[in-house]
Amino acid sequence: MMNSVEIRRLIExxxxxxxxxxxxxxxxxxxxxxxxxxxxxxxxxxxxxxxxFLADFGFGELDAAFYVDEGPEKYSTICGREVEGYEGIYIIGGNSSDVLYAFDAKNNWQVVEVSSELDGFEVLASNFSDFILEKLKCIKSMVERRAAR
Structure with missing residues (x-):
């Protein structure tokens, strides 16, 4: 996995x-x-x-701003019905509000954000390694801001 040393450091x-x-x-x-x-x-x-990542670093809640699921789940399973345009969407995590992070299997497994505020979904990264590294950097920054208060 790319950047595994930095990912481990950030998680720790x-x-x-x-x-x-x-x-x-x-x-x-x-x-x-x-x-x-x-x-x-x-x-x-x-x-x-x-x-x-799941084998080396695991899953669970890293912060109220981010959790990683123990495996991908079809968006339709979470919604309880098929949603047009979301056929290849697999949820892999989210946050404590209404944002979900997912793979788009129909578009080279890029990582997307699914939110009730979006009409559709927004591409966040072309691969999981880039996504998780940026997400961990963001969480670390939030943790540092909270500690400074």
Whole structure:
């Protein structure tokens, strides 16, 4: 996985912060369990860096601003119905408000943001490694601001 040393450092800094209240770090090694919410036709295409992340760094709540699910789940499963235009969307995390982070399997598994405030979804990164690195940097910055108060 790209940037694994920096990712590990950021996660350790976030989880060791004095005000850390998350529940993060359970690792998942069973790929079949991780991919249980993914359609059979899409399973071979799930990004390897995402699977490595779950095995090496885990899942859970890093902050109220970000949690990582233990595996992708179809958007339609979460909504309870099919939504036109969201057929290839697999939710991989979110925050404590209404923002979800997902893979768009129909567009090279890029990472997108799904929000009730958006009409559709917004592309955040072309790959999981870039997405998670930027998200961790943002969380670390928020943790530091809270500690400074």
């Amino acid at each position: 800094e976030i989880t060791s912060a004095e005000l850390f209240e998350g529940d993060y770090g359970d690792c998942v090694f069973n790929v079949d369990a991780i991919l249980s919410g993914v359609e059979e036709t899409d399973r071979k295409s799930v990004p390897a860096d995402y699977l490595e």
